[in-house]
Amino acid sequence: MTNPAHLLSLSRALLAPGAAWALWRDAAAMSFAIFAWVVVSDVLDGRVARRRGDASEFGTLLDHGADCVFVTLVIATAAVLGLLPVALPVLIVAAFARYALAARAAGGGFRGSQLGRVNGIAYFVLVFAVLIVRHFAPAPWAAALLQGAGWVLALSTLLLLVRRPPGGALQPWPTRRS
Template sequence: MPALKVANLLTSLRGLLIFPMVASILSHSWVLALAVFGLAVSTDLLDGRVARWRHEASPLGGVFDHAVDALFVSTGLGALAFAGTIPWLLPPLIVVAFVQYLLDSSALAGHSLRTSFLGRNNGIGYYVLLGVPVLRDALDLSWPTSSGVLIFSWLLLISTMASISDRLMTFLLSRKARD
């Protein structure tokens, strides 16, 4: 974990919520899942703001934040996939997209992460896809339907594949231009 900073503690808290999120989904403890999800989203909304406000923002902190986001949503969505709510292919694709994003940005060398429009919106979409069925089931709502959630998940899967393809094409074209 990056140096002990308030923002990194918030991110770490989100990381610690991964197991309770997965366990609550798998046990159909929807109210608990909703509480865990709400806390996780709160830490995600706060950690970057706190880092900038306290002048603690760093490329490594950004990597840590995004890595925890990717783990949180991919494992939570993995639990939903296990339950048959979404396609099983989406959670591993999220991990592939994150690793590609990390490598493409040269973040491991200390560079800032470079987001794309599609990648950023996919990241938001992953949280939405995780939260919608949890909220629906915690409040015992009939909407959105399971079909609606499934359609949204397939659209997000296609969008994730498009983002992966776009980054790959950009990488290959930039290598070709250098040669």
């Protein structure tokens, strides 16, 4: 694989076990260094692909899949540490699987939703918050706040699952009829 954009995406998935280990071992410098690279690579991979004319369905799947692997592994580790609800990493994997299956059923073409985009960003924000609480602010109030944020994101992810039936298109929000 010599596509630079794909290598940037793949690096996130490959660094996920190291990030989980660093979180588990309370290795702050390693945690933040990996997280910084993950954010930079996530910003750059799409730009590199578009600039080189290499943007593709595979690249989109690899990009989103790498994001899923990274956030799921770190969030699962945080859940085992008692910082986040155990349901959240399970829901993230289910939502990504449903998203990928819906794209395949539609013959390609990843059609994300605004809620999906917001959740995708929120997963990274939550990972950053986990790193801060785990490494620098292990106070009970911070852990409780993190748990609450995790449950809000779990509910939001569940909403994504409900709105996108297996293999189907995203369902519109119900409208009120007078």
